Amino acid sequence: MDAREVINRLKEHGYKITPQRQEIINVLVQENRHITVEDIHSKISRRYANLSMDTVYRNVGVLERLNVLSRADFGDGKGRYKLVDRERHRHHLICLKCGCSLEMDFCPLDHIDRREISDKNFHIIRHNFEIYGYCAACRGREG
Numbered sequence: 001m002d003a004r005e006v007i008n009r010l011k012e013h014g015y016k017i018t019p020q021r022q023e024i025i026n027v028l029v030q031e032n033r034h035i036t037v038e039d040i041h042s043k044i045s046r047r048y049a050n051l052s053m054d055t056v057y058r059n060v061g062v063l064e065r066l067n068v069l070s071r072a073d074f075g076d077g078k079g080r081y082k083l084v085d086r087e088r089h090r091h092h093l094i095c096l097k098c099g100c101s102l103e104m105d106f107c108p109l110d111h112i113d114r115r116e117i118s119d120k121n122f123h124i125i126r127h128n129f130e131i132y133g134y135c136a137a138c139r140g141r142e143g
């Protein structure tokens with residue numbers, strides 16, 4: 001998703017586009033990887049000295065509720081956020097160190113026996129599948 005699409009989504013749901021909100025969206029577009037609220041805050045606070053962490057948390061919460069952000073959990077109790085890809089249904093390999101993500105070309109649901117699920121009379125709407133590890137660049141740095 002690009003900044004314009006995110007802003008359109010916000011407007012559709014009646015949210016105003018404040019300068020801070022615009023900055024948060026810009027950081028998410030530029031970074032294009034899973035980052036924490038603290039990361040977002042530290043990047044913007046260089047320009048907006050009085051931007052509070054609360055404001056960033058609130059705005060990230062809004063974007064998450066509008067399904068604009070995907071959240072990843074690296075196991076340290078901090079959510080990390082990245083703008084979702086547009087409409088495409090993709091799964092990712094996510095680096096626990098730098099937060100980059102690599103798209104996978106397959107969906108694991110295509111590789112399982114769906115009768116197991118239909119036997120439970122369950123109708124699937126969506127699913128999540130992410131693989132966590134360390135990218136080549138991050139492994140290289142550790143030697």
Ligand SMILES: [Zn+2]
Nearest residue numbers: 095098135138
């Ligand atoms: Zn990495």
Ligand SMILES: [Zn+2]
Nearest residue numbers: 091107108109
């Ligand atoms: Zn899938």
